[in-house]
Amino acid sequence: MESLGLLEVALIATISLGGTAVVAFGFWFYCTLGLNHRYAGLDNIVPTFLFDGNELRDATPDAQMLIKDVPPHMNERESMLHILSARFPTLNTVMDRIGRNEVQTLTATDDSAISLEVTEIDGLIQVKLIGTCTQDSLTISTIAAQDAMLDELTMLRNIADKSPHMVWQQDSDGQLNWANQAYLDLCDLISDDQNKSVKSWPSDPAFPDLHHDMTADDHVSRRKSIDIPAKNGEAWFDITTFKNGSDALHFASNANKAVLAEQEKRKAVQMFGRIFAQLSTGLATFDANHRLTMFNPALIEMTNLSPEFLSSKPSMQMFLDSLREARLLPEPKDYVKWREQFPLNDSSTKRTAYCENWEIADGQTFKVTGQPARDGSYAFFFEDITAEISMTRRFRSDLETGQGVLDALPDAIAVFSANGTLVTTNRAYADLWDVDHDTTVRVHDLRAEMMMWQSHCAAAPIWGELRDFIGNSGHRKLWTDRAILDDGRQFNCKAQPIAGGKTMISFSVLSRMSPRVQQKLSMPDPAIYGLKG
Template sequence: MLVQFLISFAAAALAVGFLRLLTNGKKTTSVRLDRDLEPIAFLFKEQRLLDATVPARALLAALPGNSEWQRLIGWLAMRLPESSINVGALERSARIVLTGQGGLRVKIENLGDGHLRMTLVDPQAESAGIVVDSLTLAAMEQELQILRSTMDHSPMLAWRQDAQGHVTWANSAYLMTVEDVTGSEAPWPLPRLFELGDGPKPVSRRVQVLNDTKNRWYDCRTHEIAGQTVAMALPADATVRAERSLREFVQTLTKTFADLPIGLAIFDRERKLQLFNPALIDLTGLATGFLTSRPTLFAFLDRLREARMVPEPKDFRSWRQQMNSLEAAASSGRHVETWSLPGGQTYRVTGRPHPDGAVAFLFEDITSEISLTRKFRSELSLGGDVFDALDAAIIVFGANGDVLLSNRRFTEVWEMPAGETLDDQLAHWDILCDGSPGFGVLRTALSKSQTDQVLGGAVRAPSGGLLSWRLCSLSGGRLLLTFQPVVSVDTDLAAEENPSDAMAASDLSG
């Protein structure tokens, strides 16, 4: 019996001890769990964070923005009614409780002296045990960090705004632009930098920053996502400056083209008229309305044909082939044609290729130039006829010894055309004069430097008899040499026997 009693007592003692141990273990676990479930609480003084619980600091670390206050208010603004986020009202009230999406509660207590304590309570997460795979959680956190870092370091402005136009989220570039425009730390709610309008989404447009003294421009594209507008804006200042410079350059060219007397017509790669100047209207007589309608090249040429402003073609087929050749030649390289119009005018038409397949045509009225050229040629022809009709044989040498010109009488007297140089001519005369004493005097006279004196003498003619010669200087170092038959036989013989005396007599008479 004693043994049974001892065994029963020992069993009862062990049971009591085990129950005590179990009770103590539950209390320890409960204390540990209570300690782990810290609230999400923040303590601010004049919008500067003084203290926060561990979960609260973890939440701030995951939010974008500059200051802790700005990050927290921005995060709450996306989850609470817009009218609730009033910083002035928060600082004046003693205690406020706000309720947002999904039952989120925010308790704000004014502790005085500028101190505010915020406590966040999420009923959906209370007493909820959620098991997450560590690898999945690490991958999600890594992707979130990459996305946040990419958006914060991007020069592109990105933000979200609701249907009322209130900005609910923005990246670092947007916040820095807000601070640059306002000259202070970005307030909340964030101001709108751009007026996006009410157009369809998605849409691209170029917008300017509102109330900005720097006149910054951005290329903005918007999308509709989950009832909000997501917008992204790329800086476009360089593009705007380039477009403005291009417009000013085009205006300068247009003003310059307007003053040109040459008609200009530029056709694009589709051969439609893109640019013309007033001179084209004056030269072609085409209506302004027709030119501003951007006709094709062949419509333009057909209208010129109807206005008789092109050379008269034999038939339409040959005309079309001619215009096709003109267009092909102008596209491949510089091409010039002279058009003699039925009205008596003469136009020079120049085709030049331009980048991207465009082609430009220049129409220049050269009627006066052609008339002047014809007149000049007529005068030259008349001068040549008079020069050839003279009885004297004439030849002109240049300063370098080249033969510049000679008349028909020279060829007849010397029985051969003039040589190319003075040396060639002297060699010919030496053979034709057959040792005439007067030829040496002529050679000596031609070898002398330019002088203002008129030299003369006589040489034996190839056909017999004597030729008197006369040498004088012209401008530019040129020499004029004339030959004439000597009429008096006595004078011929005396000049042949005493060529030096004949030369001296000629000098005195000159």
């Protein structure tokens, strides 16, 4: 045999590969047809499902009809369980736990002739609905579908009747054609005859004329009240109406608590409004959206901002800008930066309290306090402290004047309270006793001051008498005595009572004594000295 050429070898290889592909395609086609025919073929006379996990791989026409009307959010496996689990409650568990090539038969819980055959085939689960058809020649799938719809209808009726919310439907003429138990109970409450034993269908709707204001493409919500004679009062309901063909479908929920809360809130707002209206402090409250929600007449009087502007709910930034234009703000060097300390917008992170005195151009002074709240709101309080500031300044001026008068006196002055606390001194006092001059109140007591006096003077009995005079709470007259300083100068000490139980002590320096007299006065008494010897 002659050797094959290159062309012949390539031709033989191509024919071989093509034949292999044809054989493989034929095998796949055979297996696919065999799978469908074996598991859920069209010739199968009973409803049969074939699942790969939750995915439906194949189903007979009757099986597909069985699950076509289930809720759209369910997958195929959930749809089948929705239809069959009422009769076969263990179906889902059996499908999860069935072994390889295992077959299990489930019997219906209602003792009907219908059963399920669950089979594991090469990792797939086959569910076959088998049994006899005894109900008017209906198919098994039709019977199961009808049972599922009846169960769902029963469940919906139970939900409607047990719901605490009222549901009812009226036709285009306003006649009641369906209602749940909550609505019927309300009609019994508002009925004139409360004692009749047999309840009849309501002849008149509890809420007349609701169907008249219903549009075709939208729903209508409103709040209605009705009188209930059995409870001697009225009840409020939030009612929503939908168009249902030519009928009007109504849903109502009790709104008594909401109405009561709104009434209490309205009363509270009115009460606070009356309180705020009588306050002399200006109030401006901003909500979490930085809009003015509340103000009082005092704010208008203090700022001269128009009620129309304040009633328009300006933003906090607009409010501050208006105060600046009215020259009611202290003019900072950088107004924009100063304004950023307040929550002007949603990006503001500062929620700190603010307190500052604003000196107004016309001489007024406002104490302005800003207080943030947890809900994001912010309140300004404007207090006119002009009189207080004027009084403080006048009082400070009076103190300075009085201190100036004391400092101008040549005598050293010290004033003590009834309990012996040093109230004030003058400049001559500081110079006499060599202490730091302080025109403000010096916090010292009589004992400390008297020890200082004694350290600068020759021994004398006047200090004990002076201490007794200051401590005496009864009727007192002017007291005077004389002492000698350690530098030889004499001084008169005078104590006199003044208002409030206080005592004013004055020290008047007379003249310097000669050294001889000073030595004689400071020498001990010879008689006493002789007795001691």
